[in-house]
Amino acid sequence: MSKRSGPLAPGVAFITGGARGLGNAIAVSFAKEGARGIVLVDIQDEKAFQEGKRKVEEIGTECLTIFADVTKEADVERAVAEAVAKFGRIDYAANFAGISGTSDTISDMNLELWQKAQDVNATGILVATKYEMRQMMKQDSIDGVEKGRIPQSGSIINCASVNSLQTMPSTAAYTASKHACAGITKAAALEGRPHNIRVNAVSPGFLLTDLVKPIEQTDAGKILWDGFVQRQGRVALFEEVGDAVVLMSIPRMSLVNGHNLFIDNGFTINEGTT
């Protein structure tokens, strides 16, 4: 036995929604832990892609950007193929493409807006998981797994939300899509298990990304947001989600499969006002 050394996450990371926000924070965390390649998949404009890529490259890590819409199977299939053409394999996938969807109440639900939330947050997770798993099923284990430990052909982390457990009025579309994400993750975990592929979800608390900034733009929304932060105990940092995803992705987490990790500083267990 000897002390462990070397990079924590030396493989290739493939991140949907990777150009900005939490997805980009994950990319930066993977780069800091020694990933040899990062792939950012998104539908952002060139400026956002370049900014996301710059943050990875300034750590000294090679970064590929791919414009692909996770609701379109052909796009995701192409993105995986391009990533593999460049880096040879995908070791860690993080599916963080998502939208907040409509705040319609159920009695007033616009079905097109409902469907859009399901398309991105549920079907998008399914499609990304599908093509990432297909690639991982073809791969041998990542190198460097400790002797006697379980090999890992790949790890997939799907982004759910505290809304995969609980809900609020006017969030039916988002809540349903995030429950679906948690469900897809559980089934995928059992299907991936025989292939040494782990599939887990994470549920971040409340982070002031571009996705949620519109909430803060009204007085009522600001009060609501402040309440979320208070229940969470403090403001959360994007890199706290990034680092948790990296740690969950490494082969040392071999027995953690089909889990939904709440990264929320106790938000979901806090029934009190502090």
Ligand SMILES: NC(=O)c1ccc[n+]([C@@H]2O[C@H](COP(=O)([O-])OP(=O)(O)OC[C@H]3O[C@@H](n4cnc5c(N)ncnc54)[C@H](O)[C@@H]3O)[C@@H](O)[C@H]2O)c1
């Ligand atoms: N910010 C929070 O408080 C919070 C909390 C819980 C969960 N989440 C989840 O985190 C994930 C990332 O969101 P964020 O907060 O970083 O917001 P964000 O808007 O900064 O990032 C989401 C990214 O997904 C991309 N995207 C949207 N639709 C896409 C599509 N069809 N194909 C490809 N990419 C697409 C966007 O372009 C964007 O870059 C989402 O799934 C969101 O639901 C966020």
